[in-house]
Amino acid sequence: MSGSNGAPTRRSTRHPQRSPRTLKVLAGAVPVVLVGAGLALVAVNGGVKATLDASAATCADPTHVSVSTTREFLPVLRKVASGVEEAAGDRAGCPAFEVTASAPAAAVSQVTGGGSDAPDVWVPDSSVWVQRANAQLGGDSLPQPVTVAQSPLVVAVPQARAAHYAGAGVPSWAQLLGGSVPARMSDPGASTAGLIALTTVRSALGSSPEVQQEVGGAMIKLSRTAAKSTDDLFTAAASQGAGAPGFPASEQQVLRYDAGHPEALLVPVVPTPGTGRLDYPFVTVGQPKPAVAKAVLALRNALTSESGQRAVRAAGFRTADGQGGPTPTPGVTNPAVKLLPEPSLKDVDAALQTWSAVSTEMRMLAVIDVSGSMTEQFGGLTRMAVAQGATDTALRFFPPRSQVGLWVFSTDKDGPGKDWKQLVPLGQLDQTVGGVNQRAALLQANAGISSYIGGNTGLYDTILAAYERVKQNWDPNRINSVVLLTDGQNDDTQGLNLDQLMAKLRAEADPTKPVPVITIGMGPGVDASVLDQISRATGGKSYLAQKPDDIRKVFVEALLQRSCRPNC
Template sequence: MAPAPPRTRQWLPYTAAVTAGLLVIAGAFVLVRQRDADAGRADCTTKLEVNSSTEKAALLVELAERYNSSDRSFDGGCAQVHVSGLTSGKATEALAAGWSGTGLPEPQVWLPTSSLWTGQLRLLDRSAGRALQTPDQYPSIANSPLVIAMPQPKGELVRRRGPLGWGEVLGLSGRDGWAGFGRPEWGRFTFGKDNPNLSTSGLAATIATYYAAVNRSSDLTRSDLADPKVTGFVRRIEANVSHYSDDVVDLLRNLAEADLAGGGAGTEDMSAIVMQEELVHLYNEGGLSPRQQGEERGRRPNVPLVAVYPKEGTFNLDHPFVVLPSADEGQRAAAADFLAFLTEDDQQQSFARLGFRDHERRAAAGLLASVGAEPAGGLTYFEPPDPMVVEAMLDGWSTLRKKANILIALDTSGSMEAAVGERTRFQVASAAAAKGLALLNAEDRVGLWSFSSETKRSSAPYREEVRLGALDQKRINSRIADLHVEGGTALYATVRAARQHVLERYDPARINAVVVLTDGKNEYSQDNNLAQLLADVALDPDRPVKVFCIAFDRESDFATLNRIAKVSSGKAFDATDPATIDEAFVKLVSSF
């Protein structure tokens, strides 16, 4: 039996630390549980456990309850369906490990976001020498193609140019910015996408880029990935990434908040986002806008998004219905009946209200009215590559993606001596930082500062520990291990100075960022003006330096860190429960 490629074992644990699917309908969750089954179905002896990817899990819970309260029967019997939700990456790993450690019932039916995950599970099963759990192709219950989403004025301008390809929109346009489209006042062209190691949509976007590079819609091969023309095409597109996201839904929520507040610097450096068509609809309908208590959806944005469909074609997220080998004969019959139920008009309309295309890839009129008309003649879809090609693609992407210029500021105030179990806060944070550094690219540039306040050891609140330069993981880890913890928390002074330090060493070919790890709030009386800090670190669209923060432990001022991050178009990660700090670092590193 052929061994699995090394990447397979590396990639899935990486995704297991974060959200691999998109968290849309019921907010930011990883696990979803259906309430206890209706007592009215107690006569049904067949129990069917279904596990769904999280972006549609809340809807599947609703549809399962609708199914359970119906009078459906098959083969003289009936079934109770129970739905739980887990991100596609976590579910893939759990199925490969015998479904241990999830705390959820073992499923007989699996509903991941994409058939890409069934391919990854096949690789893991082959590697373990066991029978394949997902050997076949599977029917879809809903679909959502990948699109390039732009604010309406920009999207309509691009669409008026006629059919354009991935490279023409995301690559070549970056040389002159919007001047190439006759609007130099719009500045440079950058776009956002999810990290393909963490996100189904990010992976689909990367696959679509490779297919556009070879000018085919199927049969992508490893030799294609090694072609210098192909790698050059992909590198040119990646060079225009503003920064990578661990969850595009968070990015869209921030965009909606800024839009409804009348605009804001936090989104001005991003001209487009590569994501599912479904999310364009959800955004435009107010599904990702801030909500008042009791509201199902927020206000529609002032400036909606427009979907641009590249001329070469696009990748489709097919939401397969997978019956697993764990299903017995009765459960297989129940699964067939539940699949038939999900593809009936009433249930398909429920998917359509959330922006999905139906199980046969047809778009409802309301969807196209919301996101923009598709090309004449319909869409061309790329075929999913062989799973081995996907793995090779991810290996290659690590060298082609945009590199980073990062200054890490690590809190060394006295409060970091507080105990977290048998370790101190500083020891827990240091260990997490070391794991995060290991996930960076060897070509990234990284520096390290420590900060607290003036102490006997230093007359400045922040200190350069490792100069910003070529990543030297061993040296940074060694320097962190030697740091002394004392003093207060000079948060504002450090963030301002660190941002200025990176700005003075700005590299337009890289993602330029400051990373702040702190367990507290600003305690430095000499610099205590938050309004001035927010003005000082606000995003400069021409020379963006983004601030990313990790709020460590419950004493952290997460609300303030979140404001600092947002105004710079960065992101704050909540690790106020120290047990989540490793996960926060993996999410943060996915931005670079």
């Protein structure tokens, strides 16, 4: 739970005021008040009863134990920790648990920072966060955690739509991503449900280039409607009712929402072929003193005990072994759950890298080879037709705020000694200049690009000019890049040679303003090693298309990988 400023809320579960305790003393004693000692003696029925006041009733010399968890799991930990305190009584050294709810990413910083704010116990909502902390800690990894609860990842959908699925069949992750089923998601950088959803999609759909291309294109769209948190999506669902899109959340989160919104129920749906889960690992942090370690062990044992697991179930979670399920809201049925393999840290990093790539706006100059050899066949089509088709596809799914420009090149294309020609200057796709929409202007120019075919491949001069143009108005809020497609080698004898080009690229390189040049080679006449050398020099990457379908694939891949430039 967080305060209004978003800061973690801390509260000890040990109540500061116990019920008064009584102590019988000798009958006939004279009533006296010993306030300084915290003891009040009062005459009762001819005798004297001693009553401990609040300060005397509290634990003598308590063992303070700090516990960090998520907002959803906070009530469970407070209830179980309170039970441990009650069982320990008020003897010296008894535990006093201070429970904190923090966002997982913030908790990772606390756990790995080694400062005074590091908790003694950490219970995040996914083992992924423990892996992240261990990666930062290196040789000082956290001890093996113990799972104390779990909740499967589901897609929360309005009740009316869920009823439709009951007859038409549960949708797949591909349908949710592809747009045939309305869907949104929360930012995976801030939401564990969003993060697990990304890794689940990768696991469910496979890793083939074709699938990843479709996933990437869908993520581009989803990233533009992503909510800051899963709570924001629940809030939107409450106001939109039956028209609300589905979104990934934990089963427990859906149950908690439904309890307070009977008029706008959401139903947990598990897409095919399966799903991931939020698990709750209990982790001991650092090297606690013996008294703290004893209290930590008592809390862990209480959570994994029969009564502790009842508390877990009562809060809407499934047990540590995944058995059973929470009691659903009337009218809602718990879904059958098939769990997919747990994600590794590598899987998580790859998913976050993809999301970061598609979430960052782009500024890209597309440069297309129009030398005479582009009329040759490539898989039953001319190379130019294949290039046009790939460019058309890319231009149609690029997000509206993307800035894109289009050049063509071959020797002396725009006059003697100038191998490149600008067809459409860099501009934002959703803007209109001179009465013409930028995206429409690009599509139209691309459709007529074959009219420029002729000449030889003026590669090196064009690459330098494109690099300098993008760098000229470098935008710190975008990924600035050049994507160049060619079917040949440089054969402009009047222009730069390779050594001269490389020297100029090195001289103009500015680490604070990276401009990766991504090259795509197609056909047998390409010198792949030269293209790779040029791309690497700028922090870009080179691709080689062996068949027409590869062109479309690499356009998408180039977009998805741009966030890691120039250090891929």
